[in-house]
Amino acid sequence: MDAITHPPAPRNEPARDYAPGSPERASLTAELTTLAGRQFELTNTIDGEQRMAGGTTFEVVQPHRHAHVLGVSANATHEDAKAAVAASLRAAPDWRAMPFDERAAILLRAADLLSGPWRDKLNAATMLGQSKTVVQAEIDAACELADFWRFNVHFARQVQEQQPQSGPGTWNRLDYRPLEGFVYAITPFNFTAIAGNLPTAPALMGNTVIWKPSPTQGLAAHFTMRLLEEAGLPPGVINLVTGDGRAVSDVALADPDLAGIHFTGSTRTFQHLWSVVGANIAGYRGYPRVVGETGGKDFVVAHASADVDVLRTALVRGAFEYQGQKCSAASRAFVPRSVWARLKDDLVSEVESLAMGDVTDFRNFLGAVIDRRAFDRLDRVVRSVRSASDVDIVAGGTTDDSEGFFVAPTVLVGTDPGHEIFTTEFFGPILAVHVYEDTDYDRVLRQIDQGTAYGLTGAVVANDRAAVQRASEVLRFAAGNFYVNDKPTGAVVGQQPFGGARASGTNDKAGSIYNLLRWVSPRAIKENLCPPVASGYPHQS
Ligand SMILES: NC(=O)c1ccc[n+]([C@@H]2O[C@H](COP(=O)([O-])OP(=O)(O)OC[C@H]3O[C@@H](n4cnc5c(N)ncnc54)[C@H](O)[C@@H]3O)[C@@H](O)[C@H]2O)c1
Ligand SMILES: N[C@@H](CCC=O)C(=O)O
Secondary structure, three states: OOOOOOOOOOOOOOOOOOOOOOHHHHHHHHHHHHHHOOOEEEOEEEOOEEEOOOOOEEEEEEOOEEEEEEEEEEOOOHHHHHHHHHHHHHHHHHHHHOOHHHHHHHHHHHHHHHHOOOHHHHHHHHHHHHOOOHHHHHHHHHHHHHHHHHHHHHHHHHHHHOOOOOOOOEEEEEEEEEOOOEEEEEOOOOOHHHHHHHHHHHHHOOOEEEEEOOHHHHHHHHHHHHHHHHHOOOOOOEEEOOOOOHHHHHHHOOOOOEEEEEEEOOHHHHHHHHHHHHHOHHHOOOOOEEEEEOOOOEEEEEOOOOOHHHHHHHHHHHHHHHHHOOOOOEEEEEEEHHHHHHHHHHHHHHHHOOOEOOOOOOOOOEOOOOOHHHHHHHHHHHHHHHOOOOEEEEEOOOEEOOOOOEEOOEEEEEOOOOOHHHHOOOOOOEEEEEEEOHHHHHHHHHHHHHOOOEEOEEEEEOOOHHHHHHHHHHOOOOOOEEEEOOOOOOOOOOOOOEOOEEOOEOOOOEOOHHHHHOOEEEEEEEEEOOOOOOOOOHHHO
């Protein structure tokens, strides 16, 4: 069918509130019980076939109850990776020949399945497997993922509509070809939505994909794959390989058909992948597109004109929701002395009263950090600041791994803005506060700009308009997502396109036209409608 079609206009999926007694709470609770009562085989899916990967097996557990095993998985081997590459290349001709509308319909159907019958399953898997509270699971696994799928269809249509001019006697067209080869999508533990978006965005544009999710996000990734299959995704278009990814990278990054990497995770992993691609560059068929969104050391700067309640709320939500394990989490705050005098006591008592525990108890505000590695890293930070003379722990500062990987929400006050608490991404519930003299606003802005290698998110809290404008100006390159009188987290697809620059990534803005453009290689077609039949020019006569 060649009609020019208009996919349904995208809308943001409304978040449900799961209030006590609500039907959505009852059905989610039932699903939590069902999932927790089983152990799943978290297999590879290659060419539509589910088979356990061939390497070392590992357990996927509930971070807040680490003795509870949700599923068993294994590291993909070189053989698994070769099979995934072969399956992607085999599926490519049919997939790219499929009309855009048919590909789009699969993702639109996936979005509707997710916002309807699959909602509880993806939310429950995200709560249990990644220790998200219900609100954090809902805005991620249900809303943001459905938003990615719906808005990407809308943005892809906008890409296709970008067409060149045609002069008299010619018709010029742009053919938005997918890349030649396969795309390697590598996804982090902390967002089910990001994990689902990274393989599907290139697929929507006609590419086939190898998807390597994080081992600790394995349960929700497994169900995302099942949901896509139910939506009609053909075998081989997205090939899921489980485990730590090392053997997969050995194979995929050395393959001449590697056409792109779609990564979200730490800066360190991304730099490693990029350096391997750089070292292999002469061996590829083309120049692989390397797209990566990575770490942050995200700031909140308050001005003397700040509303203290707005500031406190932005700090508590921005720093501690999902245990600070958002790349966007506020992890350094700069507060003028006059404001700190009015903020400190309330901030400390609010942070100390945040309920932390098993996320299936809906009263909790925080769950556990993701795994033993994260717990040990955060535990080390807390221990080291206990003996630091220039850092005070004013809230939290305790850890407990007896049942789950719990790190209490912690507020540190440091006098030296060059201290590692202000420069290193800890990726946990630790907020470092620097108290500055009210008259030093400009100096502090410059310090924030230059203080870290990152440039992901940041917020200014101020009522004085000139102070907002000054922060926006000085911090222009310090954040790819900049917030005024708000927390630096919680970007919404279609509203605040997300991504940062500097060491925080390539800033291709997930869920936007800019990202989708990376997955196409346009071909310009000129057709001469009335071609010349003689080679002479008028000036020659
Ligand atoms: N900027 C963003 O949009 C964004 C979003 C979410 C998370 N993050 C960042 O992600 C980090 C936390 O996530 P994480 O702990 O999952 O990050 P990570 O870098 O440890 O892991 C990310 C993914 O890379 C895989 N991986 C690691 N080495 C690999 C290799 N050699 N080959 C193939 N795969 C490999 C992991 O298994 C995982 O799937 C934080 O730094 C956070 O800021 C950034
Ligand atoms: N997009 C999310 C962060 C993703 C990183 O972990 C936010 O805006 O909070």
